[in-house]
Amino acid sequence: MIQEHLKLFEQYLKYEKRMSAHTILAYAHDLNQFTAYLSGTYELEDTGRIEALHVRSFLVHLNEFKHKERSVQRKISSIKSFFKFLLKRGLIMSNPVAQIKVPKAPARLPVFLEQHQSEQLFSDIVYPAGLEGLTQQLVMELLYQTGIRRAELIHLKEADVDVYRNEIVVLGKRNKERAIPVGPQLVRLISEYLKEKKRIIVSEHNNLLTLESGKPLYDNYVYRVVKRYLGEGITTISKKSPHVMRHTFATHLTHNGAGISAIKELLGHSSLAATQIYTHSNIEYLKKIYQQAHPKATNES
Numbered sequence: 001m002i003q004e005h006l007k008l009f010e011q012y013l014k015y016e017k018r019m020s021a022h023t024i025l026a027y028a029h030d031l032n033q034f035t036a037y038l039s040g041t042y043e044l045e046d047t048g049r050i051e052a053l054h055v056r057s058f059l060v061h062l063n064e065f066k067h068k069e070r071s072v073q074r075k076i077s078s079i080k081s082f083f084k085f086l087l088k089r090g091l092i093m094s095n096p097v098a099q100i101k102v103p104k105a106p107a108r109l110p111v112f113l114e115q116h117q118s119e120q121l122f123s124d125i126v127y128p129a130g131l132e133g134l135t136q137q138l139v140m141e142l143l144y145q146t147g148i149r150r151a152e153l154i155h156l157k158e159a160d161v162d163v164y165r166n167e168i169v170v171l172g173k174r175n176k177e178r179a180i181p182v183g184p185q186l187v188r189l190i191s192e193y194l195k196e197k198k199r200i201i202v203s204e205h206n207n208l209l210t211l212e213s214g215k216p217l218y219d220n221y222v223y224r225v226v227k228r229y230l231g232e233g234i235t236t237i238s239k240k241s242p243h244v245m246r247h248t249f250a251t252h253l254t255h256n257g258a259g260i261s262a263i264k265e266l267l268g269h270s271s272l273a274a275t276q277i278y279t280h281s282n283i284e285y286l287k288k289i290y291q292q293a294h295p296k297a298t299n300e301s
Contacts, residue, residue, distance in 0.1 A: 001149045004034050005047050010086050016252075018174040020151065028124060030078035033059055034208070047086060052096045055079065109281050110247035111239050113230075115255070118144065118248060121234045131212055134193045138209060138224050143242055146170070146180045147249030147267055150242040154209040154217045158194065163187050166199060172268035180266055250275075254282045 001042055006028070013019045013027060037058050038044040044054065062072050079097055086092045113121065123139070127133035152170050155223035160169045166187055167179045190208070197203075210216055222242055230240040237244070250263050264275040291297045 002045055002047050002280070005086060006035070006082075008091075012085055020173055022151065023173075027081070028031070029076045030075040031082055034075065034079055037061060050096050055097050055100055059100075060244060062089075073102055076100065106278075109284065110251060110277055111237050111242055111244050112248040112251040112281070113244070116250055117235050118252070121229065124234075125229055125232070125249050130172050131193075131196050132276050133213070134196055135209060135217075136225050137231075138189060139222055139230060140245070143226065143245035144249055145182060145186050147246045149182070149268075150219060150248065152224050152268075153209070153222060153242070154157075154207070154219070157206050158208050159206065161187075161190055162209065163191060170268065173270070176267065176268065176270075178268050180291060241254055243298075250278045251281050251285075253284050254278045256290055 009027060009031070010024060013024050019027075037111070038050065038054055041057065041061075042054060044050060058115055059072065060074070062075065065077075076097070080100075081264075083092065083095045083097050086227060087095050096158060112137050122140070122144070125137075127137045136253065139153065142148065142151075142156075148156075149172070151278065152172055156168065160171075162168070166184060167181050169179050171177055197210065201210065201214045203210055205214065205216050207216040213220070226242050226245060227240045230237075247269070249269060253263050253266070254260075260275055260279060261274060263273055267275060269275050
């Protein structure tokens with residue numbers, strides 16, 4: 001019965017909540033781990049027999065294996081969503097996680113490039129010749145100038161670029177569209193890229209960015225491009241991923257006076273709560289400026 005309910009929940013996430021395949025996979029991983037623990041430890045195969053003590057036991061199990069707070073928090077969130085769904089559909093009589101509370105993990109400030117580092121990045125990079133180099137350049141420029149997610153970048157279509165209005169239309173999470181303004185320099189780069197691509201590639205896909213084979217980009221390709229160029233003496237941060245470019249986009253907007261509501265829309269966040277991390281980042285930035293610039297910032301006489 002548990003497996004049947006998991007399939008129903010997956011269909012709910014996919015067709016009703018319209019969540020991305022990546023998000024659904026994360027839910028499935030957490031719930032499969034939970035149900036495998038119940039089966040192996042308690043021989044539980046009936047969703048209706050799961051009680052709070054079983055959930056608490058799973059939490060103890062995670063703690064014993066030194067799972068990080070954020071990982072535990074996410075797993076409990078997945079389990080709560082699952083049982084909330086079952087209760088709403090009348091598939092269980094009570095919710096075993098209703099009274100379970102997990103301490104919130106401390107908020108982590110986003111990892112981003114300092115503004116001088118981003119300037120160095122785009123002034124010092126030497127890309128390979130030909131379409132491969134143009135592809136890598138466009139990957140880096142799009143991520144920094146628009147703040148789009150890796151999946152959104154990969155799924156951009158040629159028709160999503162409006163060269164007359166200087167904007168791109170992005171299909172984000174839960175199939176929500178948003179328009180992002182772009183500068184004329186980026187529009188010229190896109191036009192140059194499309195001209196070169198059409199000269200040497202006959203592709204069955206209408207994706208904006210493709211490999212030299214004509215196939216669309218894939219997750220690991222984008223990750224490798226970003227890691228390569230961030231690693232060329234640009235920054236000492238340990239994390240060098242496409243999401244760092246997204247954080248950098250949002251942080252630089254904040255540092256230069258952009259309102260939090262505007263940043264929320266540009267990032268495609270569903271609520272301001274997810275965007276609030278950039279206000280904390282801005283406070284840290286202001287503290288740094290204060291320490292460097294204000295004559296009374298130190299106690300030295």
